Amino acid sequence: MKFTSIKLITVKGVCDYINKMRDFAARLRALEVEMFESFLVHFTLNSLPPQFGPFKISYNTYKDKWSIDELLTICDQEEARLILEIGDSATITQGKKTIQAKQKGKAKM
Template sequence: MNLAGLSNNVVKFNGLNYADWSEQIQFQLGVLGLDMAIMMDEMPAAITETSTSDEKSLYEAWHRSNRLSLNLMRMSMAENVKPSMPKTENAKEFMKMIKEYSQSDITDKSIVGTLMSELTTKKFDWSQPIHEHVTGMANIAARLKSMGMEVNESFLVQFIMNSLPPEFGQFQVNYNTIKDKWNFQEIK
């Protein structure tokens, strides 16, 4: 098993993408049968002289899962966030702390800034149908709204119009010459 190769198949955690990162980490660990440490509520009891072979096996499997889970999670972090990551040796705690970190006020402000930048600078590049481009911009506006930053529908329509390339020039001229303002549904 090559953890470095596996970490390349997982989206890098950048502080803002916990949901995607977590889903991919859990999938990779599950496929490999290494998700025991993040699935169990608590780690197994330490091995003693009276431990049964089943208890010893469980303890060893959990420790292997925990060690490799932590390694994979740490290897799939962007370099700029690694210094601020929690210092724990428990994979389940690590995952929980990462989630809390990604939901902090600082992260929310950063996400809002990133989404606003994406919304205002996004350009249609023909790599997808126009409908998907428009819907994608509306989804960004919806995410902003869910974070307390509402984008007025007229602004959204204008951002969409501004994102269109010169080939849509006649469409833009027609839009600008009519009196009525379009809503998002009409532009789709």
């Protein structure tokens, strides 16, 4: 249930989010639930927030498919770019729980 209900709803925290998805997949494999890495990459990518839309399109048009490690590396770079572009707060929802983390920033005058 956690694997299908966890969502990243803002830009920051994508590396932690992908690692959580990878951990959930490992737990499912331990329960003998088969999951191809390509499915994990696709599912994780499609659960990213709308700000990653152009990034998702780029992945879908790219001929080579990524491993989960490649997705993690590339998403880390995309996250840094998006944070500079749109802001620095992150929220992850898991079922009914909401976890919010804010990066310390400069006070606006």
